[in-house]
Amino acid sequence: MNHDSSSRIVTQLKEWIARAAPGARLPSTRSLVAEHQASPVTVQKALQVLAAQGLIESRPGVGTFVREIRTARPSDYGWQTAALRTPHAQLRPASTAMRSAANDVIALHSGYPARELLPERLVRAALTRAARGDAALSRAPAAGLPELQSWFAHELGASMQAGVTPPAASDVVVLPGTQSGLSSIFRSLVGSGQPLLMESPSYWGAILAAAQAGVSVVPVPSGPDGPEPDGLDRAFQETGARLFYAQANYANPTGAQWTGRRGEEVLEVVRRHGAFLVEDDWAHDFGITSAPSPVAARDDSGHVVYLRSLTKSVSPAMRVGAVIARGPARDRILADRGAESMYVSGVLQAAALDVVTQPAWQTHLRSVRHQLQSRRDLLVTSLREHAPQAHLTLVPKGGLNLWARLPDGTDVDRLSADCERAGVLIAAGMEWFPAEPAGPFIRLNYAGPNPGAFPEGARVLGQAIERNGQ
Template sequence: MHEDSTTADGPSGESAHLAIERRLRGLAATRPAGERLPSTRTLVMEHAASPLTVQRAVQRLVLEGLVETRPGAGSFVARRPGVHRADFGWQTTALGTPRTGADAIGAALATAGPGVISLHSGYPAEELLPTRLVRSALVRAARTSTAVERAPLAGLPELLTWFAAELAPAGASAVAPPTADDVVITPGGQSALSSIFRALAAPGDAIVMESPTYWGAMAAARQAGLRVVPIGRGARAPAAGDLDDALAASGARLFYAQPHFANPTGALWTSTERADVLAVVRARGVYLIEDDWAHDFGIDAEVVPLAADDANGHVVYVRSLTKSLSPSIRVGAVVARGPALARIQADRTVDDLYVSGILQAAAVDVLTDPGWRSHLARLRGALRARRDEMARQVRGQLGADALELVPRGGLNLWVRAGDGVDMRDLARRSRAAGVLFSPGDDWFPAEPTGSFLRLNYSRARPEIFEEAVATIAGLLP
């Protein structure tokens, strides 16, 4: 009788089990996949163990993926895929220096997990969108020929006409307002900026940008190989003299700006500032890229685009419907005149050929529905309530001087913390505590001029603003 035949769980059985496991583990590590392992009878004889002890040792290695059993055939070294270590080193030389990296994508696009308060996102909550209109429009568009036919290269005529009409509001003084022929439809504002930068400048050229400014514009400019020249701004437009100096020193032919409720600061140019900036642009013979991202988010002020008063093509106008209608309606437009328009259209055609006709048709449906104007009126009131509540919490918990201004429109508050605060570290700790915000460092094309953070008041519910701001305040030194 074998020494462990009376009890496989006793000390001698345990010793035999380990010995068998070591034996099989060694074979599995050194023998090729598929090679047959010693039979149960052989292991029983070699280790003076019971068949049950052998079976337990084999099963342990099966669970680890080292051994596989085949009924009626025995046990074998498991067929495991070999470890392949790819050599990507050659790509370092082939690719060269990157124009943009992963760090170029701002924290505003981070995904908020369950239970996390989102003060970082640039997209309004669903209750602030014309959801019913959008859903109905998509259903109707799916029933039309736009669902199966290629859209015109420039865009659907009805949508081109609508964008042109938006640039001829009451009070605009342009002798010759833009027409549908001056409009190109794009798949959102980001694509519009990318095309403009590629079409109107060459790699190595300079582009002047306000600082701070939209991180996506900086990323698109650098992706196009442009050199960003920052010009300071705060609650006001850049000084005309500073703009003139920056254009002259850099040789830039492009000036990117957000005159209305700028992202991230919320600043709005005055009529005097508009005139002064346009005078510099015209005198220098350069383009002003006007990003009217917040056109539909006015609260205490109406938007009259600079492009409405530009007859000679100095202003290249960008407007997107994505934030206003739905993140799924990736539709925007560029309005430009002269050869610049032709170059932008050529770039868009090469890049995307055309924009989805069904999305364009849905956009037209929403924008021409009587409910659209009613929605904008309700939206203005909702944004005012949210902005005021967020401002109240920031001033109450972060200090009366934390806000340089309460914006007259837009979706964000630009908040200043005490000097010397590491905002990226604060953002990481705040996220761990359940609150996401956008650190100010993301919005500067050069070194940050202070410790800032951007808080979006259009995403989270206003009743949790107090909790969210309290969390951030508790993490500050």
């Protein structure tokens, strides 16, 4: 018999099953053969289809029956409440910046560059070579591949001021992304319950890492030129803190870049209090109209703990970064990393090193800077034309983001929801504040896909702001 006969039997038996009670016995195969004028093979095929769909079940030696529908008992995890007790840190939802977006959405929310801004050819070739090398089958050293340690040390050393001793390769600890480095630094250099000074607004991931480490975050207001040294000094005095987290170059979310003088003033405050500055240089490769100037380039006495990431500039799939620290601080960070992950994948380290040491890497970075400038300027122009209510504190000289102040009284959550319904994703600014927001802000990423849609995205945003104010 052909497939059509089998399908016909399936259809008719489904009608019979729909009328039958759960557990009812189906007619025998011989009866079905006679009733449907079909061969035993065709009947068996029909029964197999029904069984695969969960409508019937066969009991060897007994017969075939309509399957009873069993309602799954809801799982009960209530016992875990007593076992886990109250969490030591407030559970935060995943950041808006980590959301995926459909292709037809205007994505201004992400914290990552679009694929066309990545060195795709270099990355694919590097991963292929790394997979064929010894790194594919070897355990990497705990502190990282020596060649990659040397590269990170040389990168910072090249910007060192005259008379300042550059870092050694042994000062470098390679990380599986700098987010994990923040967690290790806060745990090992601050400790649970102890105060940590942090720029406000600041990177949401640093706020999350601090919360999970159980440290007590003390916000330090920071503007377009960075934190005021007097305010930072006062915060150290009042709290007894021994660590200050900051981003001196193209800060996330504000885009602020410290002047050389401001970096020296902050470093002097940190030295005076016998403290550490954790400098997160996440956007080192994204200068547009200026070059990054790390505060760490002015320090050789171990006050600056310097973080450098390759995740955003090389590939989000290649989570490789480094922390450069001197003295016992480096040993404590390495010990924490050993307890957390033992070592970073040698394949990823070898591939990352391959990419950044290719002659084409510098050519790629120059191209990216030009593209970022075009995208930044387009989004700025679009906002000024279609959403002038979104006031830009500054036009950043580098990085990936614009930070916009909205009119007082704006319901940012409602605004974000209105924009999303209209096909535009934005990031509400609340999650970049360690404490209460200083006002209604949004962060807009100009490195995302489809920059040609920026004018339309700005138009949607402007209309949503107007409705919000009514």
